[in-house]
Amino acid sequence: MVLAQLGGSITRALQQMSNATVIDEKVLNDCLNEINRALLQSDVQFELVRDMRTNIKKIVNLQDLAAGHNKRKIIQQAVFNELCKMLDPGKSSFVPKKGKTSVVMFVGLQGSGKTTTCTKYAHYYQKKGWKPALVCADTFRAGAFDQLKQNATKAKTPFYGSYMESDPVKIAVEGVERFKEENRDLIIVDTSGRHKQEAALFEEMRQVSEATNPDLVIFVMDSSIGQAAFDQAQAFKQSVAVGAVIITKMDGHAKGGGSLSAVAATKSPVIFIGTGEHMDEFEVFEVKPFVSRLLGMGDLSGFVDKIHDIVPMDKQPELLQKLSEGFTLRIMYEQFQNMLSMGPMSQVLSMLPGFSSELMPKGQEKESQAKVKRYMTIMDSMTNEELDSSNPKLINESRMMRIARGSGRLVREVLDMMEEYKRLAKLWSKMKGLKIPKKGDMSALSRNMNAQNMANALPSQMLKQIGGMGGLQNLMKQMGSSRDMMGMFGGGE
Numbered sequence: 469m470v471l472a473q474l475g476g477s478i479t480r481a482l483q484q485m486s487n488a489t490v491i492d493e494k495v496l497n498d499c500l501n502e503i504n505r506a507l508l509q510s511d512v513q514f515e516l517v518r519d520m521r522t523n524i525k526k527i528v529n530l531q532d533l534a535a536g537h538n539k540r541k542i543i544q545q546a547v548f549n550e551l552c553k554m555l556d557p558g559k560s561s562f563v564p565k566k567g568k569t570s571v572v573m574f575v576g577l578q579g580s581g582k583t584t585t586c587t588k589y590a591h592y593y594q595k596k597g598w599k600p601a602l603v604c605a606d607t608f609r610a611g612a613f614d615q616l617k618q619n620a621t622k623a624k625t626p627f628y629g630s631y632m633e634s635d636p637v638k639i640a641v642e643g644v645e646r647f648k649e650e651n652r653d654l655i656i657v658d659t660s661g662r663h664k665q666e667a668a669l670f671e672e673m674r675q676v677s678e679a680t681n682p683d684l685v686i687f688v689m690d691s692s693i694g695q696a697a698f699d700q701a702q703a704f705k706q707s708v709a710v711g712a713v714i715i716t717k718m719d720g721h722a723k724g725g726g727s728l729s730a731v732a733a734t735k736s737p738v739i740f741i742g743t744g745e746h747m748d749e750f751e752v753f754e755v756k757p758f759v760s761r762l763l764g765m766g767d768l769s770g771f772v773d774k775i776h777d778i779v780p781m782d783k784q785p786e787l788l789q790k791l792s793e794g795f796t797l798r799i800m801y802e803q804f805q806n807m808l809s810m811g812p813m814s815q816v817l818s819m820l821p822g823f824s825s826e827l828m829p830k831g832q833e834k835e836s837q838a839k840v841k842r843y844m845t846i847m848d849s850m851t852n853e854e855l856d857s858s859n860p861k862l863i864n865e866s867r868m869m870r871i872a873r874g875s876g877r878l879v880r881e882v883l884d885m886m887e888e889y890k891r892l893a894k895l896w897s898k899m900k901g902l903k904i905p906k907k908g909d910m911s912a913l914s915r916n917m918n919a920q921n922m923a924n925a926l927p928s929q930m931l932k933q934i935g936g937m938g939g940l941q942n943l944m945k946q947m948g949s950s951r952d953m954m955g956m957f958g959g960g961e
């Protein structure tokens with residue numbers, strides 16, 4: 469979970485307030501002080517924090533609240549709303565339309581993650597059936613074109629650039645023209661960065677922008693820049709028409725609140741956040757779900773969307789039909805494939821209320837991805853008969869030796885994979901009848917989620933970290949109450 473520490477501190481402050489027998493001025497002030505401290509510690513700009521406090525105090529006038537009022541809920545709601553307000557510039561950014569050509573220009577300082585983010589952005593839309601293309605107009609940094617080329621090739625996205633040409637405007641114009649002719653619907657122009665803000669950078673940006681006339685300029689900002697965020701964002705906004713912000717490296721820093729101040733500086737919404745170096749570590753940013761997650765209330769709608777990414781609507785009856793005929797190795801293979809394309813598991817799980825990606829350390833996640841890939845290599849050496857059978861006994865000793873030889877793995881590893889298959893087959897048989905909720909149908913999801921189902925689905929190590937079955941039940945209780953809160957804030961269902 470990004471900014472997990474900040475979220476944890478705010479939640480604790482609200483919790484402490486809730487524990488007080490009477491909520492008076494002192495209790496409210498203590499709570500707000502605690503929240504302020506947490507925001508400032510994570511580098512949110514001082515003025516924003518001060519305004520937030522003033523606004524909450526204005527809304528929550530304890531003297532005016534009659535005895536019957538639920539002060540706790542009103543305060544919690546005010547904190548939630550103010551956090552949302554801080555992150556919401558009140559206007560949306562340009563949204564490209566599939567099938568219609570849009571030009572999107574990326575700007576930012578060198579090292580902010582601009583080039584990586586261009587590819588992530590292209591990949592995100594490509595997965596949804598768009599036809600993006602990348603133009604490298606960074607002639608300042610040697611190697612920038614190679615990097616873009618490498619990333620674009622990995623993402624199977626067409627690209628344009630030049631080793632010889634030194635005029636970024638010329639390259640940008642040529643690239644955009646070329647891809648317009650090819651009817652690409654999302655033309656992404658990567659511009660050069662500098663180590664620091666300087667006149668040459670802004671002049672070049674302005675010229676590229678003038679020549680390509682982008683529909684949207686996206687400002688890419690590294691979340692770790694702290695208090696400097698506000699000024700940096702403002703400087704870019706003054707030079708080009710920044711219409712949206714993407715904040716990168718939200719995975720690495722407990723701080724990062726500073727970058728959220730960019731919203732106030734550019735008056736443009738944050739549209740995505742980068743949460744890792746991997747192409748899929750890229751999340752759509754939406755204010756309410758983000759604040760919900762920040763406060764440990766989860767983002768059930770995002771979670772359901774992820775499920776639909778893995779098993780699209782039109783494939784669901786097919787999968788359920790296949791599963792009803794028995795859990796085969798081929799189904800496991802396909803699910804592994806989906807899992808890998810979906811991106812890191814911690815990102816998905818962090819959408820569940822009360823979960824934190826801290827529960828799943830990065831190293832461990834990489835390890836489990838490597839394991840999944842190993843299992844897939846092993847399955848690549850299996851026959852159709854083996855893959856389509858739901859009887860593990862079919863894979864006898866001699867078959868195992870053959871499969872190990874064919875895949876270049878150890879027999880022990882084939883055995884490991886079969887154990888994993890049996891574990892998942894057992895899990896599936898227990899989960900029979902589970903329905904995949906429709907998009908937006910949160911109640912179906914919660915109906916399906918009882919502690920036993922969840923306990924079965926979680927890796928045992930993770931269950932231990934949560935605090936076993938007891939810890940999980942507590943978490944589910946929290947989920948219940950967080951759902952109430954989400955409903956109250958209009959964030960969940």
Ligand SMILES: Nc1nc2c(ncn2[C@@H]2O[C@H](COP(=O)(O)OP(=O)(O)OP(=O)(O)O)[C@@H](O)[C@H]2O)c(=O)[nH]1
Binds near residue numbers: 580612662744
């Ligand atoms: N952890 C983490 N690393 C990231 C993220 N986004 C980018 N990076 C890394 O940040 C470093 C710099 O990224 P680049 O894309 O090369 O930076 P850039 O802003 O394009 O640099 P210039 O092209 O020189 O302007 C690379 O090592 C990326 O892998 C992110 O969201 N999380």
